[in-house]
Amino acid sequence: MSIKNVIFEYNQLLVWNITKKYLILSIIMINLYLNIEIRLSN
Numbered sequence: 001m002s003i004k005n006v007i008f009e010y011n012q013l014l015v016w017n018i019t020k021k022y023l024i025l026s027i028i029m030i031n032l033y034l035n036i037e038i039r040l041s042n
Helices: 003-041
Strands: none
Touching: none
16 A cells, blocks of 8 residues: 555545535435425425
């Protein structure tokens, strides 16, 4: 393992963790929004 590889791996992990967090957050927001829409329409 060269240092370049280690840095690359670490960056991939970082990007994936951040992406995962934003994915989960956006899913929660969409769910909340849809719930509110449904309640308002009924």
